[in-house]
Amino acid sequence: MKYFDYAATCPLDRDAADIFIQASTKYFGNSQSLHEAGSASANLLESCRQEFSRLLGVDKAGIYFTSGGSEANYLGIMALLSAKRKNGNHIITGAAEHSSVYNLMKKLEREGWEITFLPMDRNGKIEFTRFIEAVRPETVLVSIQHGNPEVGTIQPIINIANYCRSKDILIHTDCVQTFGKIPVAPLAGWVDSLSTSGHKFYGPKGTGVAYVNPKLASKPYIEGTVHEKGFRPGTVNVPGVAAMTAAAQKAHSLMETEAQRIKKLRTAFIDSLSDVRESIEIFGAEGDELLPGIVGMAIKGLEGQYVLLECNRKGFAISTGTACHTGMLSPAKTMSAMGINGKQAKEFFRISFGRETSQEDVVDLGKMLAAIIAQVPAI
Structure with a gap:
């Protein structure tokens, strides 16, 4: 099976796996225990906290280890709501946020909070002017995802955060898709909380980091x-935290070279579809406003689920959106947020590249998709 679903999850890095085994046998004490074994675990934990503070360029007092990105999102947002700078009950978020954020916003809405869900343009971007228009005097919190997991568009978080500062509005950003792939440190100092997830950058599942500004x-x-x-x-x-930290260090050491390699893979993949380009649509932004490892696309006239099953039958693993959305009859939230609905929205599927993806793999996938298109009349 050729794997093209790295945006959903990554295999555990072998070096990180070795660290996990070593830490499991040597640092098994509860980090809250006062005995020597507990102190050893606590010291290792603090070393990991220090390393994440370095990678993010933030105060280590604001680094918290969680069970993953979903918990980091939930607890980060709730921490900000407990520390809001002014009176008000209005929150602004994106219409295509991860389910952990979207479902929390729906819960808060039922509890009496007023939530504005911002749509995206056809490139998957939240328009800054529309964001400003949504702000009210009673707006206390903004939660906008840094990188979209379905089409790869990167949001202008620093611009949004700068505006929030001028209005005493706290801001959370979900960096699960971007941490380890593009530099996150430049924006970390601008936001009040952010989230990451270990298994998105080759760390173990069940690990994550939440940063909450300790000055709040x-x-x-x-x-x-x-x-x-x-x-x-x-x-x-x-x-798990130790293994995640090792994976984060490696991801950052490889970030620049891996980003360039992934860009070349994306170009090779799209080039392999040149003969059938009129039959496909590729969503998302371009250049520096895009995570190149995520290709959100559609074959006109074919449901994405059909394409997924055909790919799987021929040995290629792709997806029809975020794993947390899989199994639902509704189309990917990003499609709805971009104003794409009905049959066209259900044509969406996602391909994502990672460390083990080769140029030969992407060309083979392109040829296979072209073959699927050729077999279907009147696409």
Whole structure:
């Protein structure tokens, strides 16, 4: 099976796996315990915290380890709501946010908060002018995803955050798709909280990082919690955190060369479809406003699920959107947010590249998609 679903999850890096095994056998103590084994785990945990603060360029007092991006999103947003700078009950978010954010916003809406869900343009971008128009005097929080997981468009988070500062509005950003692929540190100092997830950059599943500005007077979501300074309950997964940290270090060391390689793969893939270009549509922005490893596309006249099943039958693993959305009858949220609905929206499927993807692989995938198009009349 040739794997083209790296935006959903990555295989565990072998070096990170070795770190996980070593930490599991040598640093198995509860990091909250006062004995020597606990202290050893706590020291390792603090070293990892220091490293993430370095990679993000933020105060390590704001780094919290979580069970993944979803928990980091949930707890980060709730921390900001507990520390809002002014009175108000209005929140602005994107219409295509990850389900962990979208579902939380729907929950808050039922509890009396007013939520504005911003649509995207046809390139998958939230228009800055539309964002400004949505801001009200009672707006207290903005949560906008940094990189879209379905079409790869990168949002102008620094511009949005700068405007939020001028209006005493707190801002959270979901960096799950971007951390380890493009530099996140330049925006980390502008936002009030952000999230990452270990398995998106070759770390173990069940690990993540939330950053919350330590200068904010945020309150624990669950009172009486002692782990991670009250940020979350449950014994900290120290071996997982250590492995995630190793994976993050490697991802950053390879970031520039890997980004250039992925751009070449994208070009080769699109070139391989040149003979059938009129039968396909590729979504998303271009250049520096795009994660090149994500290709959101459609074959005109074919449902994305059919294309997925045909690819799977021929040994290629692709997806029809984010894994958290798979199984739902509704089309990908990004399509709806871009104003694409009905039959056209259900044509969407996603291809994503990673470290093990070769140029031969992408060309073979392009040829296979072209063959699918050739077999269907009147596309």
